[in-house]
Amino acid sequence: MSSAPVVLEVSDLKKHFPIRGGLLGTPVGHVYAVDGVSFSIRRGETLSLVGESGCGKSTVGKSVLRLFPLTSGQVVLDGKRIDDMPASSLRMLRRKIQVVFQDPFSSLNPRMRVRDVIAEPIINFGLAKDRADLDRRVAHALDTVRLPTDAAGRWPHEFSGGQRQRIGIARALAAEPDIIVCDEAVSALDVSVKAQIVNLMQDLQKELGLAMLFISHDLAIVEHMTHRVAVMYLGKIVEVADKRSLFGAPRHPYTEALLSAVPVPDPTAKRDRIVLQGDVPSPIRPPSGCRFHTRCPYVMDRCRKEEPVLTPDATGHLAACHLHDLPASQNPLNKAGPTAFRAA
Amino acid sequence: MTEPLLSVENLQTHFRTPDGVNRAVDGVSFHVNAGETVAIVGESGCGKSVTSMSILRLIPEPPGKIAGAIKFEGRDLLKLSDKEMRKIRGNSISMIFQEPMTSLNPVLTVGRQIGETLRLHQGMSAADAEKKAIEMLELVGIPEPARRVREYPHQLSGGMRQRVMIAIALACNPKLLIADEPTTALDVTIQAQILDLMRDLKRRVGAAIVLITHDLGVVAEVAERVVVMYAGRKVEEAPVRELFASPRHPYTRGLLGSVPKLGSSLTGHTERLAEIPGLVPSLKNKIQGCVFAGRCSEATDLCRAVAPALEMKGANHMAACHYSVKESVAA
Numbered sequence: 001m002s003s004a005p006v007v008l009e010v011s012d013l014k015k016h017f018p019i020r021g022g023l024l025g026t027p028v029g030h031v032y033a034v035d036g037v038s039f040s041i042r043r044g045e046t047l048s049l050v051g052e053s054g055c056g057k058s059t060v061g062k063s064v065l066r067l068f069p070l071t072s073g074q075v076v077l078d079g080k081r082i083d084d085m086p087a088s089s090l091r092m093l094r095r096k097i098q099v100v101f102q103d104p105f106s107s108l109n110p111r112m113r114v115r116d117v118i119a120e121p122i123i124n125f126g127l128a129k130d131r132a133d134l135d136r137r138v139a140h141a142l143d144t145v146r147l148p149t150d151a152a153g154r155w156p157h158e159f160s161g162g163q164r165q166r167i168g169i170a171r172a173l174a175a176e177p178d179i180i181v182c183d184e185a186v187s188a189l190d191v192s193v194k195a196q197i198v199n200l201m202q203d204l205q206k207e208l209g210l211a212m213l214f215i216s217h218d219l220a221i222v223e224h225m226t227h228r229v230a231v232m233y234l235g236k237i238v239e240v241a242d243k244r245s246l247f248g249a250p251r252h253p254y255t256e257a258l259l260s261a262v263p264v265p266d267p268t269a270k271r272d273r274i275v276l277q278g279d280v281p282s283p284i285r286p287p288s289g290c291r292f293h294t295r296c297p298y299v300m301d302r303c304r305k306e307e308p309v310l311t312p313d314a315t316g317h318l319a320a321c322h323l324h325d326l327p328a329s330q331n332p333l334n335k336a337g338p339t340a341f342r343a344a
Numbered sequence: 345m346t347e348p349l350l351s352v353e354n355l356q357t358h359f360r361t362p363d364g365v366n367r368a369v370d371g372v373s374f375h376v377n378a379g380e381t382v383a384i385v386g387e388s389g390c391g392k393s394v395t396s397m398s399i400l401r402l403i404p405e406p407p408g409k410i411a412g413a414i415k416f417e418g419r420d421l422l423k424l425s426d427k428e429m430r431k432i433r434g435n436s437i438s439m440i441f442q443e444p445m446t447s448l449n450p451v452l453t454v455g456r457q458i459g460e461t462l463r464l465h466q467g468m469s470a471a472d473a474e475k476k477a478i479e480m481l482e483l484v485g486i487p488e489p490a491r492r493v494r495e496y497p498h499q500l501s502g503g504m505r506q507r508v509m510i511a512i513a514l515a516c517n518p519k520l521l522i523a524d525e526p527t528t529a530l531d532v533t534i535q536a537q538i539l540d541l542m543r544d545l546k547r548r549v550g551a552a553i554v555l556i557t558h559d560l561g562v563v564a565e566v567a568e569r570v571v572v573m574y575a576g577r578k579v580e581e582a583p584v585r586e587l588f589a590s591p592r593h594p595y596t597r598g599l600l601g602s603v604p605k606l607g608s609s610l611t612g613h614t615e616r617l618a619e620i621p622g623l624v625p626s627l628k629n630k631i632q633g634c635v636f637a638g639r640c641s642e643a644t645d646l647c648r649a650v651a652p653a654l655e656m657k658g659a660n661h662m663a664a665c666h667y668s669v670k671e672s673v674a675a
Contacts, residue, residue: 195602276537
């Protein structure tokens with residue numbers, strides 16, 4: 001995997017939304033939605049961005065799609081910088097990065113037949129040679145997502161949530177992208193349907209060698225789907241690692257708490273749950289030092305003043321936490337171990 | 345055996361729609377003992393929320409129509425007048441809804457909303473109600489309750505709003521609390537806080553809980569007994585450990601197999617998720633045979649023709665399937 005070419009590289013991405021107030025609408029503050037995020041995704045790889053609402057994970061997704069201008073930072077797609085590219089030259093590059101949205105009901109135009117929904121990107125990017133080729137491509141896209149060919153002539157409202165999500169995936173694939181951003185793409189689906197879509201996405205990734213940025217708050221699904229995981233908290237990535245390493249031995253107290261908070265469908269499981277106190281602070285006035293210090297069970301004086309940076313351990317597991325500067329015997333993260341799976 | 349606190353008998357909630365009768369709940373029976381936590385699990389449209397709304401008679405009639413019997417402390421709630429029913433709602437049976445954002449009144453302070461039930465049901469004065477509201481906020485773990493009691497819902501975070509909902513629900517010491525997806529709209533760390541709170545309060549207050557959810561993880565954590573619903577019917581019921589250890593209905597097995605378990609990357613369970621093919625059947629047509637037959641990999645002609653009855657498949661374990669093995673029921 002590590003030899004595959006990098007499809008998407010993001011460095012020090014920032015997106016601050018101004019809060020306007022007063023009569024003149026002058027900015028009175030900023031929401032620091034994403035505040036210095038870096039990662040890269042290789043061909044055939046899934047990177048998951050996890051975190052709770054308001055951590056900035058969806059803003060990262062929208063930023064790499066260039067759905068709005070960035071505050072600062074670089075986004076390199078297939079070797080080309082797209083963060084400062086003018087819209088006119090970006091247009092054709094958008095083919096390479098496609099998106100599947102969360103809500104299969106609002107992300108399809110109810111007045112377009114399924115055929116037209118899927119044909120739109122093919123036409124926009126000039127992929128079809130002629131009418132027959134267009135029809136062939138639409139049929140192929142439907143076939144790829146395991147929908148019958150006669151679905152093309154029907155309307156979105158005739159389909160269930162899971163089927164609509166398949167249509168959304170078909171639309172994304174029709175553009176022949178190199179990378180797909182899935183923003184909570186399975187969160188709105190029922191359990192049994194979710195499993196169908198998760199399996200489909202995994203199959204497609206293997207068949208097509210796609211890169212995927214999988215944005216989700218559902219840690220069990222993420223663990224099932226992904227190769228690598230980046231955990232976000234208040235606009236920053238606090239930990240990045242291979243899934244085995246991250247789920248097995250989290251190196252950030254937030255990840256540890258997050259994993260321990262997930263209810264496990266096994267009534268015999270005995271776990272040490274870490275219940276974090278309080279709520280996520282406002283991204284308008286993020287806390288000083290480490291942003292997690294207000295809720296961290298292991299907080300030290302240094303955490304309140306000095307912001308930790310992402311530092312790798314021997315295996316390349318990145319974490320931004322001062323605890324790792326302590327002698328190993330005093331680091332609470334070492335003795336806690338994999339809190340989530342004690343029962344197994 | 346003592347009389348259960350709540351017993352729902354052959355509940356049928358149907359809705360008249362322009363294109364036929366929607367049998368949202370079609371003959372569901374279950375009971376809840378005092379102090380017990382029973383979870384009702386199922387996917388969207390299985391009738392679990394309609395069941396809970398029917399218990400409190402919150403279904404508008406028409407177009408809805410509730411039949412059967414809902415016995416609460418020996419009285420059939422379906423036979424009570426609207427006035428008598430109002431005395432029960434929020435008093436001895438109360439409810440927590442999924443969306444704490446929309447179920448609180450945005451123009452009233454939190455204190456007013458907690459106090460409302462107290463003033464209505466217990467005839468408290470405004471001043472006493474506010475005092476009690478502060479106590480309730482403290483009970484559900486809201487910091488600075490004396491200040492928060494005068495705040496409006498928009499000033500609170502999602503987790504705190506859900507705590508306020510719980511405070512309202514518990515204000516009159518209900519005997520039964522119906523929680524309809526109480527943590528679905530919340531983040532995991534907040535969900536953990538609320539589940540902890542519910543467990544803790546149950547110990548202290550001793551109310552029975554009917555928990556409506558689709559999240560099997562939440563079920564495993566808080567429920568004692570589980571009712572699995574599918575397409576408006578109860579397909580299985582068992583104590584929680586028994587259900588997760590040996591599910592007897594193919595739908596329950598499918599449901600359990602289709603959720604990935606945290607820790608899969610360590611235990612090596614990274615195979616494909618089990619899929620339940622197909623879709624939930626429409627409830628507008630009377631379903632011949634087993635409701636799950638259309639999606640069941642083991643379905644036979646018998647399943648498609650004859651609806652299986654709920655049978656005891658083991659001690660306290662009930663399932664509606666022709667083919668699930670029966671354990672010899674030992675005394």
